[in-house]
Amino acid sequence: MKKLLIIFLICLGAYALVSRYPDSFSLNSIKTLLPFSKTELSTSDRALKNAFENKINGFQVGGSGKVIIILPDDNQGSRHQRFILKLESSQTLLIAHNIDLAPKIENLKVDDHVNFYGRYEWNSKGGVIHWTHHDPNGQHEGGWLNHGGKMYQ
Template sequence: MCRGLLLIILSFAISSPILADDVLLGQAFEQRQSGVQIQGEGEVIRLLSDDTKGSRHQRFILRLASGQTLLVAHNIDLAPRIADLKVGDSVGFFGEYEWNERGGVIHWTHHDPRGRHPAGWLSHGGRKYH
C-alpha cells in the first residue's frame, strides 16, 4: 500500500512541473515581484497587435490553469514570430516575469545576444521559438 502511494506521488510530481511554476507565478503576483525567471504554460485568450516601439514584440495574453492572466511580450527582432498562433492554442514559456496589476508580463522569451541573461523561449505546436 505504501509503495503504491509513493508511486502515485512520484508520478504526479514528475508529470506536473508546470503546476509548481503556476504556484510561483501566483506568489510573484501576490508579492508584486519582478525579475523572476519562470516556466509555465497557458491558453491564448487574446491576440494583440505587435508593439513596434523600439524592439518589436509579438504580444498575446495567456490564461494559466490557475486562472491568472499573463501578457507575453516576445521579441521578434531576436526570435521568430509564432506565425500561426490563434485563440485557444496552448503556449509554453520560459522567461522573465514582471509584475503588473493585470497579472504580469513574461518577456525575455528569446536568447540574449550578449550572453548575460538566461535564454528564454516559447513553445507552440511542437516547436520552440528562441
C-alpha cells in the same frame, strides 16, 4: 494478440507489486506520482501566483498556458509579438516576445497552448513574461516559447 499479451503482463506486474507492498500504494501516494491534479497547481503556477500576490519582479520562470487574447504587435522600438495566456490557476500573463531577435509565431490562435520560459515582471493584471529569446550580447539568460512543438528563441 501481442498487444493484448503486453497489456496482460503489465496488469499482472502491477497487481503483483501492489499485492506485495499494499501500504505503499494508497490513493494519496499514487497522486504524489502525478505532476499535479486538477485541484493542485504546477510549481510554476504556484510561483507565478506568489509573485503576483506579493508584487515580486525579475525572475526567470517557465510554464504554460492557453492563449485567450492575441494583441497587435508592438512596433515601437524593439518589435514584440504580444498575446495573453491564461494559466491553470486562472492567472493571466502578457507574453511580450521580441520579434527583432527571435522568430514570430505566425500561426498563433486563441485556445492554442504555449509553453514559455522568460523573465517575469509584475503588473496589476497578472504580470508580463519577456526575454523569451536568446540574448545576442550574452548578458542575460535566454528564454523561449514553444508552440506546436516548435521552439521560438
